[in-house]
Amino acid sequence: MFVDNESGEKESVAMLHDGSQIDDPRRLRELLDRISDLAGEHALTSVVVGMAGREGDLVFPDVVDYVTSALRVDDCIVRMTRERSVLFLTDVDRGGAEEIMVRLLHEFGERFPRAAEASVSLAYFEVTPAAREATLKEVLLTLFTAESSAHRTH
Numbered sequence: 582m583f584v585d586n587e588s589g590e591k592e593s594v595a596m597l598h599d600g601s602q603i604d605d606p607r608r609l610r611e612l613l614d615r616i617s618d619l620a621g622e623h624a625l626t627s628v629v630v631g632m633a634g635r636e637g638d639l640v641f642p643d644v645v646d647y648v649t650s651a652l653r654v655d656d657c658i659v660r661m662t663r664e665r666s667v668l669f670l671t672d673v674d675r676g677g678a679e680e681i682m683v684r685l686l687h688e689f690g691e692r693f694p695r696a697a698e699a700s701v702s703l704a705y706f707e708v709t710p711a712a713r714e715a716t717l718k719e720v721l722l723t724l725f726t727a728e729s730s731a732h733r734t735h
Contacts, residue, residue, distance in 0.1 A: 604659045610717050612657060612669045617714050619671060624710040628678035630668040631704040631724025638664060640699035647689045648682075665725065675707045 616627040632648070634641025645666050649658050655671045670678050682703055690696065704724045708715065 603662065606661070608659050609661075609667060609721075612659065612667075613708075613715070613717055613720060616669055616671060616708050620708050620710045620712065621714075625672045626674045626707060626709045627669065627671045628673055628675055629706040629708065629720055629724065630670060630678055630682060631702075631706075631721075632666045632668060633702040633704075633725060634664045635700060636664055638699060640696045641701065643693070643696065644686070644689055644699055644701055647692075648685050651685055651688075667721075667724065675705050678705055678707075679703075 613629070616629070619625040619627055632645065634644070641664055645658065645660060648668065652658065652668075653671075657669050659667045659669075661667060668682075670681065673681070686701060690699075706715070706720045706723045
């Protein structure tokens with residue numbers, strides 16, 4: 582299935598049986614290249630955040646939707662699977678990214694108390710001006726195999 586992206590171009594997405602969509606995996610590479618360019622050319626630090634829910638968690642897609650709705654224009658999220666998403670936060674360091682994510686998950690739990698059972702694991706990969714360019718494999722392994730912090734939404 583193809584949909585129009587923010588710049589009006591056609592983009593491939595996969596639909597799950599519940600109607601949620603999975604983004605084109607090539608988009609991950611494009612976004613990582615973008616934040617690497619920001620680091621190298623404009624000396625901006627950015628953070629890639631891995632968000633993971635428990636397998637079969639029915640609330641996690643709603644958490645992702647909420648986080649997506651709260652993003653700044655320059656930030657974006659890529660849905661890899663129903664239980665895994667990657668968030669790109671530009672012009673913020675790891676500490677700032679952690680504060681943003683804790684605040685958004687807390688707000689979600691406050692707004693939707695019945696979703697208090699949701700557990701979201703977070704992991705962070707910081708892209709700094711001084712760092713060498715990271716590979717997509719390196720980033721994904723850091724986000725989804727390392728010890729990540731689990732957060733309750735309430």
